Amino acid sequence: MGQLYAVEIVYRGIFQKTLAKNISRAIVLAAHREGKPGISFGRYGDSPERNGIPAKSFAIVATDEQTLEEGMAKYEPKEVDVTICVDDTLCKGVESWAWYGLQPINRLLKPGGTLVVTSKEEPPVLIGMIHQKDVPYRLAIVKGTPSFSGLWVYKDDHTDVRLLGTLSKVLPDLFSLMSLQEVIKEEWDDPVKASSALRAYERVNPVVVPPGQGNAETPYQFTLPKWTEMPEGIAIPAIPLGHAMKDGGNGHSGGFRPERNPTFKKYTTRTMRPVVDFDLCVKCTLCWLQCPDSCFDVTPDGLYDAAMEACCGCGVCEAVCPEAGCITMVNETRFQDNASQWQAWRKDPQEYKRWVRETIADRPDRSHGFRYRGQYQEQLPEMLTIAREG
């Protein structure tokens, strides 16, 4: 048997679907220039047409056809040489629409494999988000705001070729920079893109992440029931109604916490989360009413606390809140846990206020989706400058 190579591209629907496809296609085309056959495909169980939903594309390459067939016999590779993550908030894990529980971003990486992430953050921030692995692996960061190059109209910020240039450096056996340059010439015929790939190749500087380093949380998981354990008639019992909340501080009961889906969580569907300044809240109920995921718990004192197991980070609460600065959406890379903000505020209002100010003031750029028409055009020159100059 010859050598088999597998690369996965983890992305968010819908705006990164074309980006992921371009990368996995170019991998196969570049390897093919060196006589290696390969295939490129998107995981069918995903739902990449849904905004923000984590999804995957794969490129499988081999040194010969028979070895490739061995790789293709497993629909989804069980291990990969490189994981490319085009949105750094996915470092917290992947909960695809296909409902497999929370999968660590580095789950499929072989020992010594490389995780390539597009991010403006430094390695310690990302490693703090990534689940621990019991074998060493490498982390390579391609600097930049996660690309939202679009589905139908591809707004080219060179993220594709920068990642491909990086790949030719971290896994040179897959394809050389020269083969990549040939593919770039044939596919895009753009010397600037070729130079972006070259610069990424030159700049990449992976760090080794030793075993046991990173997020210590046990990834959320569940067991699928047997056919004899499932209700018949494709019927699912409803989630029960909620109940009053208890204030651990003064023992008061009140408010309302809805029961939530015990199986389907939204810890990583989110790229940003609401940060609530409870001192500014006028209790107008609008966030609670408008939240499409019923993520707000009504606290015994009549405030609204976003439960992180249910928040998908859409930002509707911020948009409808009438009080300036009361709800602010902040990039997920800013957070290391999913704890209740209201409980932190109840515990120490002064400290909480300081935390809110600090969190909002130096919040990272929002990575996910468009907040207003033309936002991407504003980001594009910056991204191209980063591609050129680093």
Place this chain on the structure above:
Amino acid sequence: MAHATATKVEETKGADKTALITGSEAIAVACKLADVDVITAYPIRPYDTVMQYVAKLVANGEMDCEYIVAEAEHSQFEIVKHASAVGARVFTGSSGVGWMHAFEALTVTPALRIPMVAMVGNRALDDPGAFGVEHNDALAVRDLGWQLVWVDSAQEALDTALIAYRVAEDKRVFLPCAISCDGAFLTHSQALVRIPAQEKVRAFLPPYDRAKLLLHPDNPITVAPQANEDWVMEIRRQNHEAMERAVKVIGEAYADFERTFGRSYGNPFFEEYETADADVVLVGMGTVSTPIKVGIRELRKEGKKVGFVRVRWFRPFAADELAATLSRFRAVGVVDRDFSFGSPYRSGVLATEIRAAMYPSAKRPPVLGFIGGLGGREVTVPDVRRMTESTLLAAEGKAQPPTQWIGLRE
């Protein structure tokens, strides 16, 4: 007040009555006796004879139900599907391309474990537009989880409709059941039918209880969510087990039917006619039984030991029992009022199923396929003679074509 001109069925108190009604009307009477809650209708021949008769029963105040005329068959089947989900006993039906127009609704009904009872007035599929009987319409759902039963008389249509509710609504089953009635021969011919007393029907058929699957605010459930490959196999397996359980439940229902009404159908799954000493048999479904039985009587006068096996329940298919029975004979001729283009031996659907069922038998007589009566063409007694004679030749070891078209101009 004007009285709709339905054949008047006296309110039965204790005693059975006899009425001269068609097979379709017999099913409508069964709907009344079963106190069906919701009926949907959309006209197409020959099924429309049922909806017309039910409409008359409702108009005359003899029957109380929601009677909804849908805008087409797809809605017709969807409406009763939903009504059944909220706990209503339902009835509907169609024919030919009307049944096919409902196809998407037909696929979801067994998957959601809806005990719908439907009448298929068997009709050739267009094109050409034709009214006459062919079984390809009902057979099109044979792989989808529908229970399928064929009847050959108005009496059997009425009785089987009552049995169908009993089986479909059994919690161990909860699967829809389609009763196939041959267009014209059964749907449009009046025969004397014994109509059982309401009390007996009440004793035989308990009220429909949707139990844990009841869609109701007091029992909040989500039905029919989207599911990926992690769930679909388990769901299919559940439906398979329900169909398996139906075999036993059908047996129980026929036994109870005999106890309650004092009439028996013998083996629920198939009828045997003159098979005790037969060398060869013909096998068929529906009203083709009449010319076959007459033909067999003629042939027996000539000393030919021939018999007939009429398959009632096509799903669930009584494969083991049929194989055991048919392997007693020296040759088997299957009469299909349907055709399966490009199928093994280019035969009809029933012949393919019979061959498959018999494959594991230690004794495998030759199985011939006959295609006859398509589009409502009459299967004549001389046709029966030709088919039987060919089957007798096969029994003597003389090679016969695996599939023969009978009554074709050539």
